[in-house]
Amino acid sequence: MRHVYSGKVREIYSDGADLLLVASDRVSVYDVVLPTPIPDKGALLTQLSVWWFDRLTDVVPNHLVSATDVPDEFAGRAVRCRRLEMVPFECIARGYLAGSGLREYLATGAISGVPLPPGLVEGSRLPEPIFTPTTKVSDGGHDAPATFDEVADAVGTELAGRLRELTLEVYRRGAERASANGIIVADTKLEFGRDADGELVLADEVLTPDSSRFWPADEWVPGRAQHAFDKQFVRDWAAGTGWDKKPPGPEIPADVVAATRTRYVEAYEKITGSHWRR
Numbered sequence: 001m002r003h004v005y006s007g008k009v010r011e012i013y014s015d016g017a018d019l020l021l022v023a024s025d026r027v028s029v030y031d032v033v034l035p036t037p038i039p040d041k042g043a044l045l046t047q048l049s050v051w052w053f054d055r056l057t058d059v060v061p062n063h064l065v066s067a068t069d070v071p072d073e074f075a076g077r078a079v080r081c082r083r084l085e086m087v088p089f090e091c092i093a094r095g096y097l098a099g100s101g102l103r104e105y106l107a108t109g110a111i112s113g114v115p116l117p118p119g120l121v122e123g124s125r126l127p128e129p130i131f132t133p134t135t136k137v138s139d140g141g142h143d144a145p146a147t148f149d150e151v152a153d154a155v156g157t158e159l160a161g162r163l164r165e166l167t168l169e170v171y172r173r174g175a176e177r178a179s180a181n182g183i184i185v186a187d188t189k190l191e192f193g194r195d196a197d198g199e200l201v202l203a204d205e206v207l208t209p210d211s212s213r214f215w216p217a218d219e220w221v222p223g224r225a226q227h228a229f230d231k232q233f234v235r236d237w238a239a240g241t242g243w244d245k246k247p248p249g250p251e252i253p254a255d256v257v258a259a260t261r262t263r264y265v266e267a268y269e270k271i272t273g274s275h276w277r278r
């Protein structure tokens with residue numbers, strides 16, 4: 001097994017013909033990974049993603065080989081997946097205005113080249129979900145918006161159209177199931193690859209609070225920053241410490257760790273409808 005990639009809170013290992021996608025218990029706020037782990041976060045998000053993958057196979061095949069055939073040290077928080085030729089774009093669907101999409105809208109009236117009506121505010125629900133891809137920048141900075149035409153120039157119009165169609169369909173399915181259980185999925189980021197036959201395959205993680213914005217539906221108020229379903233306790237505590245939001249971040253107190261773990265358990269149980277096993 002060989003380590004091949006580190007994300008903020010996840011790792012990729014090469015294991016023979018396959019890859020191992022390993023989720024840590026680390027949490028990142030304001031783009032800074034905090035030093036205190038959230039127990040079971042990696043397992044909860046991995047199992048939520050596996051739950052989504054299994055229910056989306058009628059929409060798109062996925063890269064999972066196994067959710068159990070992983071090294072003991074990673075048990076429950078890793079998946080074995082097949083190696084793909086990754087599409088070099090983050091495939092983002094947005095149903096609400098937030099983050100970089102909000103900033104781009106306020107500056108240009110559009111997001112990734114998709115025009116939006118005037119007068120929308122932070123947290124506004126969009127008239128319909130939109131496909132707003134970005135390119136992965138290598139310097140670890142923020143990804144840059146990509147228009148549909150840029151995607152089409154890179155991968156061909158047909159494949160670009162499929163990426164948009166699949167991204168929006170996965171988002172719709174996720175947003176529908178989540179909102180029926182009190183969670184707004186404001187946006188989500190998907191990654192696709194192509195297998196040896198050139199087929200599009202859904203990769204990475206799917207509809208987790210790390211790859212998406214999860215908001216508690218009963219606290220949604222357009223016109224201000226929304227509360228993050230999972231990370232709000234950490235954000236609020238961090239704001240109260242006077243931390244300058246630069247690395248290294250401060251240790252998270254035990255009560256905030258416990259409350260945050262509970263939020264990940266709640267997200268898992270609300271969406272899957274089943275009790276967390278531990």
Ligand SMILES: CCOC(=O)Cn1cc(-c2ncnc(N)c2C#N)cn1
Nearest residue numbers: 007010011063081082083084203204
């Ligand atoms: C740390 C998580 O990885 C990423 O963020 C992006 N990434 C995905 C791959 C990948 N590469 C080949 N095949 C795959 N199945 C995958 C997947 N997933 C590489 N980087």
